[in-house]
Amino acid sequence: MTGGHTRNTVPMRASPRCGARTRDGDACRAPAAHGKARCRMHGGALRTGAPRGNRNARKHGLFARETISEQRQVRMMLDEARKLLRELR
Numbered sequence: 001m002t003g004g005h006t007r008n009t010v011p012m013r014a015s016p017r018c019g020a021r022t023r024d025g026d027a028c029r030a031p032a033a034h035g036k037a038r039c040r041m042h043g044g045a046l047r048t049g050a051p052r053g054n055r056n057a058r059k060h061g062l063f064a065r066e067t068i069s070e071q072r073q074v075r076m077m078l079d080e081a082r083k084l085l086r087e088l089r
Contacts, residue, residue: 018039
């Protein structure tokens, strides 16, 4: 099967390994993708992961300053309404 020549597997065996853990808790034995800490199956493939600057976090505006201040105002109004209801009882 090798065609009479010896295989040079030294670079493959010397390459850094993936740092991920498998389901049974053992380390992944696949080689890490070039310049990455994970193999292609655990996030080292091209164009995987969050985009630069994590633009996905801002897509819905949950953590925007305006939303946070609005949530505080709503919470304060609800607290005042609860106090008023307790006083009326």
